[in-house]
């Protein structure tokens with residue numbers, strides 16, 4: 001595998017041309033986007049798309065996003081182009097938004113997992129855009145990690161997760177958004193948020209309201225019990241990839257409310273007491289806190305807790321979250337305690353990923 005640094009202000013034309021030629025030949029190339037790194041293949045070449053599923057160990061029922069450099073290139077993959085899709089694309093592309101639209105006949109079934117709809121996105125990253133223009137074919141790209149692992153926000157994360165399963169990684173530095181794009185279903189009379197992201201519901205509503213198109217979440221939010229499974233998962237329309245355990249570090253993950261800072265210490269003591277002794281020394285515990293450490297009063301915190309102060313702003317939090325989870329995985333953490341985000345709309349994307357990680 002080779003990792004090639006690419007300048008993000010002036011992507012090296014020779015590097016981009018080489019990567020594009022590999023994609024056209026059916027090979028896999030990992031590349032940076034503003035959200036997370038993608039594992040790319042020619043979306044119109046079924047054998048190439050199959051290679052993505054094999055490299056990730058991803059089940060065939062989970063469809064992938066086709067990345068394109070322009071609205072016109074996205075429309076070419078759609079059988080119909082809904083008014084909602086046009087308005088959202090004009091407002092937010094290039095950017096962290098994926099539109100699910102009726103699929104054109106020439107898009108292979110393997111890319112959409114047999115669904116009649118295709119997911120399309122124009123990413124806002126100079127390296128991704130240069131690559132998409134040079135490749136001149138739509139690039140199917142899920143996040144560049146093994147199935148169920150944490151999505152990569154640096155080239156190094158890609159290397160750690162996929163190793164020699166990907167021959168070429170373009171290194172464009174750390175991703176600026178840090179969690180995956182907002183995915184919306186534009187195939188019906190309402191726009192449905194299938195996967196929350198940093199582009200929130202208010203922003204979508206703001207541009208769709210003049211067209212009279214409502215926006216809603218596919219999964220009902222559970223305000224105060226963040227460790228509970230969101231209900232209504234089987235009611236999610238046409239998005240098979242949403243229901244399973246994703247974005248998961250290997251450690252157990254517990255979310256706790258700021259008000260539970262004392263209870264979490266009791267729970268941590270029980271966790272330590274119940275762990276079989278393996279003679280390997282203390283298993284590291286990570287605590288990702290926003291407002292302050294777990295409150296143990298006069299008692300010492302049990303075990304070996306590494307605390308990390310996370311930003312109290314959703315955009316900055318999203319940018320650092322996966323890196324923090326990767327660090328915990330690398331340290332073989334047994335448990336990650338995470339102070340839950342506030343229950344406000346700006347945190348929807350972050351709250352979604354934390355809820356899934358804690359499942």
Ligand code: TXA
Pocket residue numbers: 033035036037038039062063064065098100112115117118119121123141142143144179180181183194195238239240241242
């Ligand atoms: O930010 C992102 O979206 C990143 C970067 C690389 O662009 N990509 C990404 O891809 O997160 P992936 O494959 O990890 O997630 C794609 C999500 C899946 O949950 C999948 O179920 C959903 O989009 N999806 C893809 N095609 C769909 C379709 N035709 N209908 C409904 N959902 C679809």
Ligand code: MG
Pocket residue numbers: 142143151
């Ligand atoms: Mg993924």
